[in-house]
Amino acid sequence: ELKVEQNPLFLSMQEGKNYTIYCNYSTTSDRLYWYRQDPGKSLESLFVLLSNGAVKQEGRLMASLDTKARLSTLHITAAVHDLSATYFCAVTYYNQGGKLIFGQGTELSVKP
């Protein structure tokens, strides 16, 4: 079964703190994506991770991929209020017709 699990599901942080969101997936995948969703809005692509050891950074967010552990992390550095949103990881399995399977999402709230 293709499963993608995120933790934590809810995260309340103070501005200036660091934290990590974890994404585990059940079987070998082609690639892993991170998306951001603001309340009532659509999904915005943040990162695409293609291979083992891949690391991508954009501002205060850094994503990494360990294909052997089937684990991706999204690290938040010195959080600011504008990062408050729900973050999803998603995994694609090419042999399954290119299906994109999503985790449950992590709702991040950054408080001053």
Place this chain on the structure above:
Amino acid sequence: NAGVTQTPKFQVLKTGQSMTLQCAQDMNHEYMSWYRQDPGMGLRLIHYSVGAGITDQGEVPNGYNVSRSTTEDFPLRLLSAAPSQTSVYFCASSRQVRYNEQFFGPGTRLTVL
């Protein structure tokens, strides 16, 4: 480019009614898909298409039909709406199956009474 567009933005149906959610993209993308989003469950794939004339089922296809007569359009039909289909529906597209960074439409919020 308008990207991925969806209509309507909001819809209220009564149980047993049918309707079609529209999705269009102007990026000449081969791959299009429909997801539903429910609280605490992420997004679940309903149906997808790898090109005009080709569709397949996703994780939760029951109660929904799709067709892909053109590259641009991928409508989702609810045959006989049920309260369990109350959800937010997103359409997405990507250049190819293999190149799977998907671009999402703005969503349709559907309530079935």
